[in-house]
Amino acid sequence: TTQVTLVQIDNYGPWTVTPEPRREMDLQTMQSRLFADIAQFVGSRDGYAFFTRFDNMVAVTNGLDDRDHERLQATIRNRYPVTVSLGVSVAERPIDALEDATGRIQAAGSAQDHSRTEVLAGEYVDAPGDDDLSIAHFDVNDATGKYTDQLNEFDSFIRIEQGYAALMKRLREEHGALSFFVGGDNIISICPDMTEADYRATIDHVSEAADVDFKVGVGRGRSAHEAGFAAKHALEDCRYEGTTVEFAAPTAVTR
Amino acid sequence: TTQVTLVQIDNYGPWTVTPEPRREMDLQTMQSRLFADIAQFVGSRDGYAFFTRFDNMVAVTNGLDDRDHERLQATIRNRYPVTVSLGVSVAERPIDALEDATGRIQAAGSAQDHSRTEVLAGEYVDAPGDDDLSIAHFDVNDATGKYTDQLNEFDSFIRIEQGYAALMKRLREEHGALSFFVGGDNIISICPDMTEADYRATIDHVSEAADVDFKVGVGRGRSAHEAGFAAKHALEDCRYEGTTVEFAAPTAVTR
Amino acid sequence: TTQVTLVQIDNYGPWTVTPEPRREMDLQTMQSRLFADIAQFVGSRDGYAFFTRFDNMVAVTNGLDDRDHERLQATIRNRYPVTVSLGVSVAERPIDALEDATGRIQAAGSAQDHSRTEVLAGEYVDAPGDDDLSIAHFDVNDATGKYTDQLNEFDSFIRIEQGYAALMKRLREEHGALSFFVGGDNIISICPDMTEADYRATIDHVSEAADVDFKVGVGRGRSAHEAGFAAKHALEDCRYEGTTVEFAAPTAVTR
Amino acid sequence: TTQVTLVQIDNYGPWTVTPEPRREMDLQTMQSRLFADIAQFVGSRDGYAFFTRFDNMVAVTNGLDDRDHERLQATIRNRYPVTVSLGVSVAERPIDALEDATGRIQAAGSAQDHSRTEVLAGEYVDAPGDDDLSIAHFDVNDATGKYTDQLNEFDSFIRIEQGYAALMKRLREEHGALSFFVGGDNIISICPDMTEADYRATIDHVSEAADVDFKVGVGRGRSAHEAGFAAKHALEDCRYEGTTVEFAAPTAVTR
């Protein structure tokens, strides 16, 4: 059961060019700080937030209720020149949760409707369970040796990007998972129940389609942090064992 | 003539998992704030910085000298738990500048060599000219109406990502340009001299390969900001005229 | 019942001058961002944090437990070049809580003992009550008309500072309250039970000692935010009624 | 010759309570981040900025011209929910520069006039000299041993505050210097030409009036950073020599 929140900056396109185009680096600074604040707010409550397109950000918010969402909305209003709308929903398949969360915002008006501000519409997990969430942490094998220390940075980046483009598409189409690039050579996917064979097939597909080799650690938990932290430990297991897919042992991870 | 700086976090991979994996949202917060600080430092001196992979960031730094680079390095050391290495170089084709900038850091050691810290190696533009830089600002037509207000956010995002993946690859291979996603449906490319036909061919290629339709504004200038700001105005011209490619009139843009 | 947390940067003095003095504006940036992050972390959980001396910050943390404190400590470690120690305690008189909180850190070693890092020692409120906290929000009458628009900024500032110096001392000595300047002409005091006559006497004392005239709104609540928000509303009542001391009606304030 | 900039948030008082009072910790976060951004902008150009009252901040801006000031104003407009007015002036005595800078903003309207926004009025140093600025860095002797490790934090803070209140007043009245608390036990003063005897008399006065013992390092330079950095080195000399007043040798300090 995944609870997903869509964060959409209200009427942002027009704002960026009114009264005339704004300095790009100011937009970049504003966007990335806004994301950092959301990551910190959600993250310190054990959720995960992803920058996605920056004007639309996706978060996994199991454990956050409507009061928390209201507060996030208020603190942004109080500190930024823009406001945000929030759509929240719950489903087994992550994509279904996001589909519904998006629909709740769309129903209230266009992303560029200047009279639509600070929508807060959603439903929340009501009976949280210990393994509600499944998170996979993908990582490229020896990215440092094969790319970073060998190619110019843009060519390294192209490789990682093409790998990401292939992985995100495949996981979405086959499994309804949501995959996000989180920097370096790392991708975090919010997944439904998937088998080891599913992960292997995914990695093989990407290796063929984009010639990039991933390994993956998979974890479950009550919150994104719990599941994601277990996934990171499983990924460390891949490193030590030299394996490609590792599932975390089903023990609670704290902190 | 493009001056490119590669910013590489020193020994970052090992740091993220020592003594055990760090909370992902703390990494996200730290990375995006580090990028924001670099964007602000470089941007307030009329350069452009891009987040790229976050552990490796690329900046266009015409107008910044070695003293500025030293200072950037020092202010990061004083405020973050990590340090950065900087490689700087100059060339007609942006990719050649980045190739050389990357090589200067690689020559000093691996990105994961814990004894390699705070490399600063570079060469700088010595005779700046009024139209040294060419920047193209690409933007998807009616992304709001076609994607954001219609699809769930992940499916919108996949469209934009696939468009970006196709565009970045094509422009790098055909022209040695460096293209960066800057949020929403926007891509900024650091380009060599290219004709209107080149831009048109690029846009047609992406339309076929990824079924995403871009328009583009192109500007020139002495600094990234000057060129990029002219490109933004040219893009506004596309909007008003309903055209696909616009070049900025060769007038100096200030501010 | 006030729960107070002392946040102390570990071994900060030596760090500021090692290997040689650090750029002052980098220290200022680092300090004020660290404070901002603590204010946001504590504040989004309905506590209050004050910058105090920046190397030592004081927070009112009713509602935050040891897990929250652990997390605050971890997120700072993950994103800053410094770490913090936290001492937490509870008492009727705010100063007694701070005295004990301070003692818990001091017991573990000196603020400049380089081997003392990340102390976390404390006790927490165990049976929270609806009016555990009392907060007074002091504000200078017509500071804009009398100072800001009349004097040069430093002379305005001296007036406010002298008013603050007199107020903080008096409230600490007579009542064991903790008073913090929060910008502009505003002072927030964490108070024990005090009568209207107590507040009046305080304001009269400051008026005589420093020739600065304050009004005050007082609120109670289960959390610093609840009490402080009620105090702000009471202060607005002073404005509308032209009165000097107002107590908030004992109704729960939400949000 | 000191160039001083007054940064005043436009119409801030009304904003803080419209439509109803805003969460205090959001105000604190916003204010301290705004200051941090100004400190970074000014500081990376070798100026100094002080938080003062947060709604009014004072900066020493030798080396920054009107273009830099315009940019600072624009970047704040693009990233914050508030705008700022800037008044700039130059004089031998720092207080005279601030007096004139303040007057330039006051002349354009009240700090709470909602139609007065983004004033930029000033004059700038036109013939910079190598020792234009004089900065004194004051520091309490053994604050850790006498206060931080001994008293509860509020009582330590009261001592430092009373010392600061006495020092700032004395230096302003006798010399027209501007003194700012910068955290811990440190005060930085922007001074006119003063002799060793002047500094000694100041320290003696504060010792008697507030029973707090300072030492001081004094430096000169072309910029605030240069002067302040020399002052920090001179302060280190006090530490090593056990002296109370040290002047930096008149050598250029770089970086």
Ligand SMILES: Nc1nc2c(ncn2[C@@H]2O[C@H](COP(=O)(O)OP(=O)(O)OP(=O)(O)O)[C@@H](O)[C@H]2O)c(=O)[nH]1
């Ligand atoms: N977001 C995120 N990024 C990480 C994490 N761990 C590593 N990275 C990124 O991944 C990059 C590469 O690090 P590694 O994966 O350790 O290096 P590698 O050379 O690929 O080595 P192996 O994966 O061990 O084969 C780093 O620079 C980081 O940007 C993590 O936990 N979260």
Ligand SMILES: Nc1nc2c(ncn2[C@@H]2O[C@H](COP(=O)(O)OP(=O)(O)OP(=O)(O)O)[C@@H](O)[C@H]2O)c(=O)[nH]1
């Ligand atoms: N980085 C950056 N992003 C921008 C800029 N302008 C717009 N955006 C982004 O682009 C998104 C879509 O805005 P628009 O391009 O105006 O909207 P659209 O529906 O595609 O409309 P047209 O482009 O006019 O057809 C916004 O939400 C922003 O995220 C800009 O100057 N810089």
Ligand SMILES: Nc1nc2c(ncn2[C@@H]2O[C@H](COP(=O)(O)OP(=O)(O)OP(=O)(O)O)[C@@H](O)[C@H]2O)c(=O)[nH]1
């Ligand atoms: N921290 C904080 N500062 C505030 C708040 N309200 C106002 N201020 C500060 O106080 C300054 C002066 O605002 P006011 O107190 O409204 O102005 P005034 O001229 O004194 O008017 P009156 O108080 O109504 O007599 C503002 O610039 C802010 O810096 C608040 O709620 N919190």
Ligand SMILES: Nc1nc2c(ncn2[C@@H]2O[C@H](COP(=O)(O)OP(=O)(O)OP(=O)(O)O)[C@@H](O)[C@H]2O)c(=O)[nH]1
């Ligand atoms: N802003 C700023 N604060 C500093 C600087 N150096 C030290 N501090 C602050 O001063 C506090 C006390 O440090 P010290 O002055 O080294 O300690 P002390 O115990 O007083 O020792 P002595 O001054 O050597 O007698 C630190 O916690 C910092 O907050 C500096 O360069 N700038």
Ligand SMILES: [Ca+2]
């Ligand atoms: Ca890897």
Ligand SMILES: [Ca+2]
């Ligand atoms: Ca568009």
Ligand SMILES: [Ca+2]
């Ligand atoms: Ca007031």
Ligand SMILES: [Ca+2]
């Ligand atoms: Ca000291």
